[in-house]
Amino acid sequence: MELPPSHFPAARAAAVAVGYLRYLRGGPGRGLQLREVRSARRQDIDDVGHKYYLELELEDVLDKGSTVNCTAEVLYHLGSKTSAPDVQVTVQGELRSTEQADKEFYNRIRSLEKELEAENIPGFILVPDSHGNVPPELEPIHLLAWAASGYVIWQNSTENTKFHLAQVKHVKQVKRSDEDLQFDYVLLLHEMVSQEVLPCGVSVLWHPERGARVCHGPGSA
Amino acid sequence: MESFLVFLAVLGVTSTEQLFVGDQVLRVTARNEEQIALLRVLGEQEELQVDFWRHPNIPGHPVDLRVPFPNLQGVKKLLDFRNFSYSIMIEDVQIYDWMDVLVEDHPKLVSKIQIGQSYENRPLYVLKFSTGGSNRPAVWLDTGIHSREWITQATGVWTANKIAQEYGQDPSVTAILDSMDIFLEIVTNPDGFAFTHSSNRLWRKTRSINAGSRCVGVDPNRNWDAGFGGAGSSSNPCSETYHGPHAHSEKEVRAIVDFIRAHGKVKSVISIHSYSQMLLFPYGYRRAPAPDHQEMNELAKKAVSDLAAVFGTKYTYGSIANTIYMAGGTTIDWAYDNGVKYSFTLELRDSGRYGFLLPSSQIVPTATETWPALLDIMVHVLEHPY
Secondary structure, eight states, rough: EOOOOTTTHHHHHHHHHEEEEEEEHTTTTTTTTEEEEEEEEEEEEEEEEEEEEEEEEEEEETTTTTOOOOEEHHHHHHOOOSSSSSEEEEEESSSOHHHHHHHHHHHHHTOOOOOOOOOGGGSSSSSTTTTTTTOOHHHHHHHHHHHHHHHHHHHHOOOOOEEEEEEEEEEEEEEOOSSOEEEEEEEHHHHHOOOOOOEEEEEEEEEEETTEESSSSOOOO | OOHHHHHHHHHHHHHHHHHHOOOEEEEEEESSHHHHHHHHHHHHOEEEEEEEOOOOSTTEEEEEEOGGGGGGGHHHHHHHHHTEEEEEEETHHHHHHHHHHHHOOOTTTOOOOOOOOOOOOEEEEEEEEOSOOOOEEEEEEOOSSSSSSSSHHHHHHHHHHHHHHHHHTTTHHHHHHHHHHHEESSSSSSHHHHHHHHHTOOOOOOOBBBBTOOOOOTTSSOOOOSSOOTTBOOOOOOTTOOOOOTTTHHHHHHHHHHHHHOOOEEEEEEEEEEOOEEEEESSSSSSSOOOHHHHHHHHHHHEEEHHHHHHHOEEEEEEHHHOOOSSSSSOOOHHHTOOEEEEEEEESSSSSSSSTTEEEGGGGHHHHHHHHHHHHHHHHHHHHHO
């Protein structure tokens, strides 16, 4: 059945789809967010769950001039509190390349003498700070956290939740012997329906060619 | 010229910010005459630049002391060393000082009234914009009822400046204020606001103590007597949507209820929140459309369109229950059920990237784009008397 795009059931499913896509395609040089739900449909599948079909308009926060369209399917499993929704997203057209920015970030972090930890940067333990400020050198770290939060959001969403990343409480780089960068984050997630703020620890691997991978699931901080 | 004036006014706020950022008002209790004497001496130290909002007089009576930010640490060390008991009464004095300046600058238009006190006894101030008359129909605006939504208090300040400037300049503002009054409560939850500065930036609720629980605070937007205790509110004091022991239990809510009831001619309530970019109207406590749904929906559509015209920011609109979630005990449901037809809630920027921690660089753009939406509502109220 058709759903009003501005009503919350479509909006919640869209948030899951965008979270998933942000994880897959986001990173230190790209942050994808929802601009508008163009259309939404819901199908109730007996003994399986509720499946949402969405047409979404997105934008890259680093490339605000242009928009990206995509279609998405989000299947919430019936009665399941432990199973993540199944999500499929198809992006129409190309996303702006982040190759340059990714290489620069990768090289900058690899060349640091001491592993990055937000506490090393005076005054900026929390990202953003109380006034929403993110120091420029931490912006890619923040975007990577936002991408990783997409994984957590996707994994933990139900039809009765809507999560957003509220703040990065802590980030610490972990030295690795392979080519990946590893960052251990403590994220604060805001859940819109209950209004609760929930801490969540997540380890993220990232490489310019391999993208972001969350290497353990979320646990509490 | 207009934007230059606005820019100057905002600069005025900003430069006040430079003077007052981080200044605190400490409430000190002197236990004996010796401590009273010590406080007086403290006040006399010129280089500390402290001033008393409530003077040291009798032991046991609270003394309120404003301390400029650079001297805070030193003064607190001194108080600790001398075994004074004190608490931080007001963090960031800027908004309170700015209010007084606004009133001074526009004495024929703006006045400051106190409608009550918070749980921790902070004053609840409301700015009244009026060109005279007696008990004119009025619009009520509030910001900051949820303390972590900092963009709202900031938007309240910008909007107050804007209203003061535009009277006599902008035809709509002039027409509105020639027939109606505007009431604007900016720091609607001052205890919560203080707490977001001193302890937890993401604090939402009031700071009232809950009997029998270690958890503090009630959600002031679930505490109103409309669908109180219903879906979308919690009976658990530890919850962010705890509705409180009974409707209007919170002094901050009660003060507004009493004010609006006593006034008798409030025609619109606009309660400003963040984030999600939405313009909402009743009901939250039931799914059935409100009797005036059609009219509210049309007005919301127009307001959202005029907002988007400024910078392209997209808002959705509709009833609370359809657009965001079921919620019992909200401000605008109470207002609507008590005769205030044009009751709206705004959820300002953004859509989740920064959420409550919206960068301060977005304050002016947010307030700027919200202004035409507010005007649309107020003009509609003016043109549709009831």
